[in-house]
Structures are given as C-alpha cells and as structure tokens.
Amino acid sequence: MTTTADNPLRNGVDTAALFATIDAVRADPELAKFRFRATNRWVSGTHNESTIHGFYGAKQDMDHRVASTFAADHPAVLVGEDNGPTPTEYLLHSLAACLVSGLANIAAARGVNLSEVAATVEGDIDLLGILGLSDEVRNGFGQIRVSFTLRGDEPEKLRAVVEQARRRSAVYDVLTNGVPVAIEVDAG
Amino acid sequence: MTTTADNPLRNGVDTAALFATIDAVRADPELAKFRFRATNRWVSGTHNESTIHGFYGAKQDMDHRVASTFAADHPAVLVGEDNGPTPTEYLLHSLAACLVSGLANIAAARGVNLSEVAATVEGDIDLLGILGLSDEVRNGFGQIRVSFTLRGDEPEKLRAVVEQARRRSAVYDVLTNGVPVAIEVDAG
Numbered sequence: 001m002t003t004t005a006d007n008p009l010r011n012g013v014d015t016a017a018l019f020a021t022i023d024a025v026r027a028d029p030e031l032a033k034f035r036f037r038a039t040n041r042w043v044s045g046t047h048n049e050s051t052i053h054g055f056y057g058a059k060q061d062m063d064h065r066v067a068s069t070f071a072a073d074h075p076a077v078l079v080g081e082d083n084g085p086t087p088t089e090y091l092l093h094s095l096a097a098c099l100v101s102g103l104a105n106i107a108a109a110r111g112v113n114l115s116e117v118a119a120t121v122e123g124d125i126d127l128l129g130i131l132g133l134s135d136e137v138r139n140g141f142g143q144i145r146v147s148f149t150l151r152g153d154e155p156e157k158l159r160a161v162v163e164q165a166r167r168r169s170a171v172y173d174v175l176t177n178g179v180p181v182a183i184e185v186d187a188g
Numbered sequence: 189m190t191t192t193a194d195n196p197l198r199n200g201v202d203t204a205a206l207f208a209t210i211d212a213v214r215a216d217p218e219l220a221k222f223r224f225r226a227t228n229r230w231v232s233g234t235h236n237e238s239t240i241h242g243f244y245g246a247k248q249d250m251d252h253r254v255a256s257t258f259a260a261d262h263p264a265v266l267v268g269e270d271n272g273p274t275p276t277e278y279l280l281h282s283l284a285a286c287l288v289s290g291l292a293n294i295a296a297a298r299g300v301n302l303s304e305v306a307a308t309v310e311g312d313i314d315l316l317g318i319l320g321l322s323d324e325v326r327n328g329f330g331q332i333r334v335s336f337t338l339r340g341d342e343p344e345k346l347r348a349v350v351e352q353a354r355r356r357s358a359v360y361d362v363l364t365n366g367v368p369v370a371i372e373v374d375a376g
C-alpha cells in the first residue's frame with residue numbers, strides 16, 4: 001500500500017480498502033465465493049424484464065442498495081415493440097462495464113491516474129443464424145470489438161492498465177472462453 | 189402461416205410480420221447483417237455507465253426509440269459504491285432476456301400459447317481469479333444455471349419451445365461457445 005498511501009482515493013477507488021479486501025480473501029478464500037442472480041419475467045411478445053437485487057458473497061446473502069429492473073425487447077425492424085435494448089446489446093454493455101470497472105481498480109492499485117475513460121463496444125451478428133436460414137452461420141456475434149479512449153498518466157501506463165483489465169475481466173473471460181450453461185424447465 | 193391465421197397476435201407476437209420478415213431476409217440475406225453497439229463512460233472508481241441507442245441493420249443505421257443508460261458498479265463488499273448492478277449481473281440478464289424473447293417468438297410461430305414465463309439465472313464465480321490470488325481459478329463464472337417456469341399449453345410443447353430457444357439464442361451461443369473480442373486503445 002506504500003505506493004498509494006499519499007492518495008488513498010486515487011481515481012475514486014479506496015485503494016486501502018481494496019488491498020485490505022484482497023488480504024482478507026487471501027486469509028480466508030471462502031470469502032471469494034460469489035453467486036450472482038437475475039430474475040426475468042415475460043411481459044408480451046419479445047418484451048421481458050429482469051430484476052437484479054440479491055446476491056450471495058463473503059459467506060452471506062446480500063442485497064444491492066436498490067433493486068434494478070431492465071426491460072429488453074426487439075426493435076420494430078425485428079418485429080418487436082422496442083420497449084428496451086436487445087439482449088445482445090446488454091451483453092456488449094456488460095463487457096464494457098467489466099473492463100472499465102476493472103481498469104479503474106487496477107490503475108488505482110498501480111498508482112496510475114485516470115482523467116477520462118470511454119469505451120465503444122460493437123458486435124457483428126448475422127441473423128441468418130437465429131432466423132434458422134443458414135446452418136453455417138452461428139447464432140451469436142461473429143466478432144466483438146472494443147475501442148478505448150483513455151486520458152491521464154503516460155500512454156504506455158494506460159495501455160498496460162487496459163491489458164491487465166483484459167487479463168482479469170470476468171466478462172471477457174466468459175465471452176472469449178465460454179462457460180457451461182445448464183437449463184432446467186418447470187412446465188405445467 | 190396457416191397455423192396462426194386464426195390468431196395473428198399469439199403471445200403478443202405479430203406472427204404474420206415475423207414470417208414476412210423471415211421471407212424478406214431469405215430473399216435478400218444482406219438484410220440479416222446487424223451491428224449492435226454500447227458506449228461506456230467511466231464515472232469514478234468502479235462506477236461507469238453505458239448508453240445504448242444506435243445500431244446498424246437491414247442495410248441502414250437506426251436508433252432505438254429512446255437512448256437507454258445503465259449504471260454499473262461494484263457493491264460495497266467489493267469496494268464499490270453500489271451505484272448499479274455488477275457487470276456480471278448484466279451478463280446474466282442478457283442471457284435470460286435472449287432466451288425469453290426467443291421462446292416467445294418460437295411459441296407463437298408454432299401456435300403454442302404462453303400464459304406465464306419466468307426465469308432465474310444464477311452464476312457462480314470464485315473471485316480468487318479476478319483478485320489475482322489463484323492461477324488455477326478462472327476469472328469468470330464457473331457455471332451458469334437457468335431455471336424456467338412456464339405456463340400455457342401442454343408441458344411437452346412448452347419444454348420443446350425452451351429447447352428450440354436454447355438452440356437459436358444469440359447470447360447462449362456466445363456464452364457457451366465463446367466469441368473473438370478485439371481491443372484497441374487510444375491512450376494519450
């Protein structure tokens with residue numbers, strides 16, 4: 001913590017608390033086991049809503065300060081009513097947010113100052129897959145691109161922070177390496 | 189379309205428009221190329237916001253009816269200020285929403301009536317990975333589970349609709365099979 005003792009709230013990150021948390025988890029790895037959750041309710045057509053509130057972590061059930069509800073839908077061009085972004089756009093958001101949250105922590109831990117961070121995430125998708133019109137086209141994005149603009153300390157330090165964020169991002173890991181998804185159905 | 193002519197708005201889905209869209213794309217596959225986008229702006233610490241508005245598809249740039257902005261943050265237990273869900277929770281939401289939007293379309297196309305659809309999506313994550321405390325623990329979710337409750341027509345028809353939604357979900361495909369992610373950085 002010596003590198004940040006002169007500025008414990010660098011980039012808005014409480015680095016003392018961050019290092020203390022890492023030390024606590026190192027001492028008791030059971031604290032690191034988290035379970036996140038979203039509950040979704042169909043509204044009509046392609047319109048549905050997820051609520052995010054409770055989660056498990058650090059050996060206890062917890063709640064976010066407020067429950068958040070997010071509407072998803074398809075746009076009119078895809079026969080929806082555009083009551084919210086498409087599910088795939090939320091996926092792009094989750095990747096952007098994970099990389100940006102991570103790099104803010106990493107920059108603070110390294111004593112690197114940020115003044116501005118912006119990211120644009122784009123994903124290319126050919127709907128011949130999900131429309132069942134081609135067996136050769138995959139259902140999901142064929143490619144995702146992330147473009148960062150960072151301002152703050154020296155460019156090479158900023159680039160190194162982004163690289164470490166990529167190496168430690170939960171969402172980047174899941175998107176690039178895949179994850180097992182089990183589905184169970186209560187139908188009646 | 190004969191199976192749905194008696195009920196063109198089954199489950200809130202305009203099945204005539206859905207089939208017409210599929211026919212139009214079959215005739216001109218270029219219409220199927222979409223590009224979705226989220227832009228993210230760092231606020232402070234692990235707090236950042238994505239905006240979703242414009243996208244490309246059907247050979248043109250388009251906008252959603254409204255621009256949507258979503259805050260992401262880490263909870264207090266993870267040294268954030270809990271200004272919104274974590275990025276990983278948005279990922280779970282995107283999976284739930286994609287499966288539910290898809291199954292509503294598929295049910296309508298098959299003439300299957302839905303009265304209720306609910307889904308809970310949970311993901312297990314061991315933070316020893318992203319905290320850099322273990323090289324053997326991955327950064328992202330080790331496992332995701334989706335639990336559906338469906339009510340409507342016969343259970344076996346409902347279960348078949350969920351199975352087809354899984355087989356045609358863009359987000360399920362990306363999460364289970366992975367996707368290339370390219371990152372570029374403008375640092376100055």
